[in-house]
Amino acid sequence: MTAKGWIGSVVCLAGLAAMSAKAEMVVLEGVDASTPTTGDLLDEVGEAGATTNVVEIAGLAVTARSGGAGQKINVTSTSLGVTIYGAGDDTDAFDDGEGMVLSFDKAVRINRIDFNGFESNETFVVEIEGQPGLVIPWTHLGNKSQDYIDTDVLVPAYTEMLFHTQGGSVVGLDGIDLSVVGGTGRPGLSFGWTNGTGRVAVAFDGAPGTNYILQQCGTLASNTWIAISAPFSTNGEWVVDATDATGFFRAVEEGP
Numbered sequence: 295m296t297a298k299g300w301i302g303s304v305v306c307l308a309g310l311a312a313m314s315a316k317a318e319m320v321v322l323e324g325v326d327a328s329t330p331t332t333g334d335l336l337d338e339v340g341e342a343g344a345t346t347n348v349v350e351i352a353g354l355a356v357t358a359r360s361g362g363a364g365q366k367i368n369v370t371s372t373s374l375g376v377t378i379y380g381a382g383d384d385t386d387a388f389d390d391g392e393g394m395v396l397s398f399d400k401a402v403r404i405n406r407i408d409f410n411g412f413e414s415n416e417t418f419v420v421e422i423e424g425q426p427g428l429v430i431p432w433t434h435l436g437n438k439s440q441d442y443i444d445t446d447v448l449v450p451a452y453t454e455m456l457f458h459t460q461g462g463s464v465v466g467l468d469g470i471d472l473s474v475v476g477g478t479g480r481p482g483l484s485f486g487w488t489n490g491t492g493r494v495a496v497a498f499d500g501a502p503g504t505n506y507i508l509q510q511c512g513t514l515a516s517n518t519w520i521a522i523s524a525p526f527s528t529n530g531e532w533v534v535d536a537t538d539a540t541g542f543f544r545a546v547e548e549g550p
């Protein structure tokens with residue numbers, strides 16, 4: 295399917311996105327000194343990247359990095375952009391060759407992307423790991439005066455999205471409207487005792503999609519981990535003998 299055809303289907307689904315519950319605008323521009331936004335927390339982040347909480351959605355974390363060496367995410371009261379050292383750069387917009395990579399620690403639905411300074415003949419692109427990209431020409435914006443587009447894009451937890459322009463376009467970001475639709479998909483371990491018998495339980499936060507194994511280690515200094523379970527991908531519980539004074543447990547992704 296061509297990029298253009300795929301965009302057409304996104305626009306048709308905009309009505310569904312508007313009905314989704316608990317949607318919140320993740321504000322990427324700065325507002326004022328007394329109103330912290332997610333954008334404020336991403337300001338000055340470079341290629342090395344950073345992980346921080348999403349101010350507008352409790353319990354959600356975002357990881358961000360700039361698109362390359364010498365690039366920094368830059369947030370002003372106007373918009374979020376990328377600044378690169380050189381002549382002619384619009385410091386709070388994405389110029390040619392500038393990018394930002396975002397991922398969230400839970401599965402999210404992107405309901406709306408709100409741009410800044412998006413003019414006719416300009417094009418913005420959101421590349422999503424493992425999915426067709428969103429190529430967004432100005433003509434597809436649902437609201438051209440406020441320059442936003444309604445979307446219905448599901449992004450799994452820890453999936454990277456690369457934001458950039460193309461064709462000489464200079465566009466900033468005001469915000470992204472999100473709904474959290476799933477958990478981390480990763481296991482959390484808990485441990486309990488019953489009459490001297492240890493029980494290790496694993497509970498997944500959201501739908502798991504990867505095989506894990508449970509490992510045990512007598513002392514962390516030894517760093518010798520022994521598999522004590524068969525591969526699993528859902529909630530489970532194991533009984534372990536308390537033969538040692540100490541014991542450590544971890545769930546790790548099964549190797550290929």
Ligand SMILES: [Ca+2]
Pocket residue numbers: 375376377378383384385386387388389392
């Ligand atoms: Ca720029």
Ligand SMILES: [Ca+2]
Pocket residue numbers: 408409410411440441442468
């Ligand atoms: Ca806007």
Ligand SMILES: [Ca+2]
Pocket residue numbers: 410411412413416463464465
């Ligand atoms: Ca522009």
